[in-house]
Amino acid sequence: MSLFGRFRRKDKTGTVKETAKGAKNEVKSKPVPPVSGGSYVKTAGSVSAAQLPPADLGELLPGAPQNGKINLAIYWAAACGGCDVSLLDTNERILTIGDMANIVMWPIASDGKEHDIAEMEDGEITVSIISGAVRNTENEHMVKLLRKKSKIVVCYGSCACFGGSPALANLVPGGKNEILDYVYKKIPSTASFQADYHPNSPVVPQAKYEAPEGELVLPTLYDTVKTLDQVIDVDYFVPGCPPMQESISHMLKAVADFAYNGVALPPKGTIIGVVTKTLCEQCPRRKEYRRITKIVEPHEIDVDPDLCLMDQGILCLGPATVGGCNARCTKAGQPCRGCYGPTTAVQEQGASALTAIASLFPVLDEDATMEESKVIDIMTTIKDPLGYFYAFTMGKSLIKKSVTEKGGK
Ligand code: SF4
Ligand code: SF4
Numbered sequence: 001m002s003l004f005g006r007f008r009r010k011d012k013t014g015t016v017k018e019t020a021k022g023a024k025n026e027v028k029s030k031p032v033p034p035v036s037g038g039s040y041v042k043t044a045g046s047v048s049a050a051q052l053p054p055a056d057l058g059e060l061l062p063g064a065p066q067n068g069k070i071n072l073a074i075y076w077a078a079a080c081g082g083c084d085v086s087l088l089d090t091n092e093r094i095l096t097i098g099d100m101a102n103i104v105m106w107p108i109a110s111d112g113k114e115h116d117i118a119e120m121e122d123g124e125i126t127v128s129i130i131s132g133a134v135r136n137t138e139n140e141h142m143v144k145l146l147r148k149k150s151k152i153v154v155c156y157g158s159c160a161c162f163g164g165s166p167a168l169a170n171l172v173p174g175g176k177n178e179i180l181d182y183v184y185k186k187i188p189s190t191a192s193f194q195a196d197y198h199p200n201s202p203v204v205p206q207a208k209y210e211a212p213e214g215e216l217v218l219p220t221l222y223d224t225v226k227t228l229d230q231v232i233d234v235d236y237f238v239p240g241c242p243p244m245q246e247s248i249s250h251m252l253k254a255v256a257d258f259a260y261n262g263v264a265l266p267p268k269g270t271i272i273g274v275v276t277k278t279l280c281e282q283c284p285r286r287k288e289y290r291r292i293t294k295i296v297e298p299h300e301i302d303v304d305p306d307l308c309l310m311d312q313g314i315l316c317l318g319p320a321t322v323g324g325c326n327a328r329c330t331k332a333g334q335p336c337r338g339c340y341g342p343t344t345a346v347q348e349q350g351a352s353a354l355t356a357i358a359s360l361f362p363v364l365d366e367d368a369t370m371e372e373s374k375v376i377d378i379m380t381t382i383k384d385p386l387g388y389f390y391a392f393t394m395g396k397s398l399i400k401k402s403v404t405e406k407g408g409k
């Protein structure tokens with residue numbers, strides 16, 4: 001079975017020819033077209049412009065493909081639902097997605113059970129769009145099942161791409177037991193519940209429970225939260241928390257171009273919706289590269305609307321973040337928190353941000369004005385350094401995990 005089944009097209013003489021879409025040597029694929037104003041994909045070594053106009057899906061989808069709709073699955077693993085909602089940012093284009101695809105699973109919006117997917121043939125799903133990190137047995141089972149049943153898997157959103165906020169759980173030294181203990185026994189609301197109803201033996205969720213109706217099973221948490229590509233093979237990546245509308249429309253355009261027009265898919269591993277430069281290069285704020293002597297939060301000062309936030313002492317991860325969102329946060333007066341992830345030149349986004357900030361302290365000048373103790377004083381004013389610098393990328397960090405040394409430190 002070819003990727004999109006059989007399709008028919010007219011040659012120059014008007015003769016209808018039938019070929020298998022996506023089958024090598026059968027479809028003469030057109031090259032991936034350039035997007036006016038900038039490229040929408042990043043592959044190793046490519047350089048793209050900064051502007052990312054949305055793709056016009058309306059022109060591309062004049063009803064269903066000639067040989068029937070493609071099968072589309074949308075699944076959330078450890079996710080907040082924002083990525084699912086972002087798919088609706090396609091506005092009226094969502095109607096053309098309905099023309100193009102049978103949605104075989106989308107837990108937030110339609111039916112489609114695990115057993116429905118399990119009963120499908122391998123490769124029967126054309127595209128699975130998966131958001132969220134992998135942090136429990138159900139997440140792992142479902143993403144492996146969808147990988148088996150899908151031709152294309154899209155890793156969608158920062159949690160799936162880099163671990164996102166769920167992966168900050170990797171910083172809890174005691175892992176899942178410490179988390180469950182805290183959540184179900186120590187926070188005020190649950191502590192009060194346990195005191196009232198289970199004073200002698202607090203309860204936490206059990207993986208299995210024998211109910212009169214039969215055995216009930218809950219997913220089991222993992223000690224380490226993983227990114228999607230640490231668990232399954234992934235074809236494309238769409239970063240962002242959530243991804244921008246432009247990224248979404250370009251992802252769908254790539255699929256639609258392939259389904260309708262025989263255009264080659266982008267190379268495997270393509271990151272959709274980013275450019276190769278840093279966010280700073282998309283940011284319109286004036287950069288003066290001032291020295292930092294004090295770190296502040298935006299609400300603590302009258303923020304200059306035109307000046308770089310770092311110049312004003314506000315921590316901004318723009319220098320360590322790949323461009324693509326067109327600086328949506330800094331244009332709105334908020335610092336970048338790095339949700340699009342690092343550039344390809346950087347392995348560690350958090351360490352890269354720390355380096356960028358450290359370079360702004362007046363300690364390396366010929367006439368250094370800041371002592372080491374003063375630097376430490378300033379850095380300790382950052383309330384949650386790991387949480388700040390790895391808000392989205394802990395799952396991909398070299399740090400990996402917090403552990404407790406023998407002796408309890
Ligand atoms: S990437 Fe952001 S919007 Fe998407 S699931 Fe994670 S937290 Fe939610
Ligand atoms: S550090 Fe932040 S505010 Fe400054 S130029 Fe870069 S992205 Fe813009």
Ligand code: SF4
Nearest residue numbers: 325329336337338339
């Ligand atoms: S400015 Fe930074 S945090 Fe905001 S959307 Fe862009 S990459 Fe994400």
